Amino acid sequence: MLLDPLAAPIGHRLLEVRDLSVSASGRPLVQGISFGLCPGERVAVVGESGSGKTLTVSALLGLAPSGVQVTGSAVFDGTEVVGTPESRLHRLRGRGMALVAQDPGTSLSPLSRVGRQVAEPLRAQGLSRRAARARALELLAEVRLPDPAELARRHPARLSGGQRQRVAIAMALGAGPRLLVADEPTSALDVTVQAGVLDVLSRSTVERRTALLLVTHDLAVATQICDRVLVLRAGRLLADGRPAEVFTAAAEPYVRALVEAARATSLVAA
Numbered sequence: 001m002l003l004d005p006l007a008a009p010i011g012h013r014l015l016e017v018r019d020l021s022v023s024a025s026g027r028p029l030v031q032g033i034s035f036g037l038c039p040g041e042r043v044a045v046v047g048e049s050g051s052g053k054t055l056t057v058s059a060l061l062g063l064a065p066s067g068v069q070v071t072g073s074a075v076f077d078g079t080e081v082v083g084t085p086e087s088r089l090h091r092l093r094g095r096g097m098a099l100v101a102q103d104p105g106t107s108l109s110p111l112s113r114v115g116r117q118v119a120e121p122l123r124a125q126g127l128s129r130r131a132a133r134a135r136a137l138e139l140l141a142e143v144r145l146p147d148p149a150e151l152a153r154r155h156p157a158r159l160s161g162g163q164r165q166r167v168a169i170a171m172a173l174g175a176g177p178r179l180l181v182a183d184e185p186t187s188a189l190d191v192t193v194q195a196g197v198l199d200v201l202s203r204s205t206v207e208r209r210t211a212l213l214l215v216t217h218d219l220a221v222a223t224q225i226c227d228r229v230l231v232l233r234a235g236r237l238l239a240d241g242r243p244a245e246v247f248t249a250a251a252e253p254y255v256r257a258l259v260e261a262a263r264a265t266s267l268v269a270a
């Protein structure tokens with residue numbers, strides 16, 4: 001477990017989710033999910049398509065789509081997210097919790113140069129123009145982008161998908177969040193660049209002791225990167241434990257089916 005005993009007194013939870021439910025027009029989509037997350041902890045959220053992974057993480061970020069109702073509680077670092085107005089949540093995001101979305105296009109503007117986009121939130125934190133620019137180049141190097149100074153001058157359209165996602169990770173990390181939520185951060189990318197981006201995400205969060213909530217279809221990734229895994233089925237939390245324990249031969253049929261599907265996919269890929 002990647003917990004820092006000094007930073008995290010026993011029992012201290014960075015995020016405490018209790019009885020979180022999401023519904024649309026009275027139809028339950030996520031039902032009564034409860035779990036906690038400690039500082040620096042790395043938790044994967046897995047489950048078949050439509051099981052409620054995205055709705056769960058967006059609800060606890062206060063980013064649930066309009067038209068759905070969220071009930072229950074998600075307390076981040078002492079602040080209740082559910083029912084809290086956007087104006088207050090805005091302050092929680094960035095330095096508190098940051099999101100790396102599936103498609104980096106949603107976090108990057110096509111109109112502005114990469115370096116400027118990474119530097120902008122740093123300026124908002126009070127860094128001078130020169131310091132923000134220097135820090136932006138450091139961040140681009142941290143996510144292992146080659147020649148950060150040259151790349152910073154480009155517009156996002158002149159980057160590959162993998163490079164764009166690395167920039168989105170650099171932007172999310174720049175604010176120094178205590179929790180990074182990544183929703184299928186590599187599913188829009190070519191298979192050959194997925195591992196590199198996940199490696200960057202994993203290493204950067206370990207080095208900074210940033211907690212990670214990672215939505216993934218890939219059970220191997222969940223096992224390699226995370227301390228814990230939450231399994232969702234039809235909007236309910238079915239299992240919560242260490243990957244090795246959750247994905248055992250003795251797992252209940254739904255989890256076994258997920259494991260078998262993952263094995264079949266890796267055989268096809270191999």
Ligand SMILES: Nc1ncnc2c1ncn2[C@@H]1O[C@H](COP(=O)(O)OP(=O)(O)OP(=O)(O)O)[C@@H](O)[C@H]1O
Nearest residue numbers: 024029048049050051052053054055056065067068
């Ligand atoms: N805005 C919405 N309004 C109504 N129903 C929704 C909305 N968003 C999602 N749903 C439904 O809620 C359920 C859970 O969706 P969610 O996107 O959380 O699944 P998921 O596990 O992330 O799936 P995937 O792996 O395919 O991304 C699905 O049945 C979906 O159709």
